[in-house]
Amino acid sequence: MQKITLLIHCKDQKGIIAAVTNYISKVEGNITYIDQHVDIEQNVFFMRLESEFTNTAISLDSIKTDFEQTIAKDFGMTWNFYNKEIKAKMALFVSKYNHCLYDILGRQSAGELNIEIPLIISNHMDLKPIADQFNIPFYHVPFTKDCKDVGEKQQTELLKKYGINFIVLARYMQIITPNLISLYKNKIINIHHSFLPAFPGAKPYHSAFKRGVKIIGATSHYVTEELDEGPIIEQDIARVSHINSVDDFIMKGRDLERTVLARAIKLHSERKVMVYDNKTVVFY
Secondary structure, eight states, X not given: OEEEEEEEEEEOOTTHHHHHHHHHHHTTXXXXXXXXXXXXXXXEEEEEEEEEEOOTTSOHHHHHHHHIIIIIHHHTOEEEEEETTSOEEEEEEEOSOOHXXXXXXXXXXXXXXXXXXXXXXXXXXXXXXXXXXXXOXXXXXXXXXXXXXXXXXXXXXXXXXXXXXXXXXXSOOSOOOHHHHHHTTTOEEEEESSOTTSSOSSOHHHXXXXXXXXXXXXXXXXXXXXXXXXXXXXXXXXXXXXXXXHHHHHHHHHHHHHHHHHHHHHHHHTTOEEEETTEEXXXX
């Protein structure tokens, strides 16, 4: 049995759902999940569909080719089929903070995240013992303003070597190069320790404390060339008050960072996020 996820977006028009579901039925597929959304302002239709195919005589490649030449062409769709049986390969980029790294590796080991983690890349050696503990190859790639070109080349070679599908910045305290962003468009996930768009950039907890906020937050988003302005995948908040110190903000925030990043990884790896016009449609 083959299990697939189909993601579609196109101009909103009559007959899309009927055409897609009838097509799945024609190729002997059984739809197990379907959801859709229409952005009224942009006049854009989004769909996520899961289906099972029991007839092994019909290959997934032949279905893709036929779908492209018929339904997708007729409706002007941007679309993709994903094989649910194949785990996405995720690279972790880290620096010195370990809380997100421990959480991700723990969840993956427990089977909460249906992904493979073939390698960890860091600009410091501090977290290598954690990688060793989980038997994951760890690569130290220096990344300063004096060696960014060399660092990017090493990163790219490693990502290609391991066949990486997407990247997670688990408190990686460096700015990703435009070239790497273009190679992994909407496939690099960052965790920022504020409720964006409030307090982008460095030391958001300190900025929030100075401003006297009553809530702090964490935001997971796709990385773009504009710092902390990429499409938002997931967010959460915690309440704070005048009695809390900056250290309290940081401690509460770390819990948020862990959970928000884990949710974003799960949503992305399960093909539940669609990006359009620097926003996301998330099918929970």
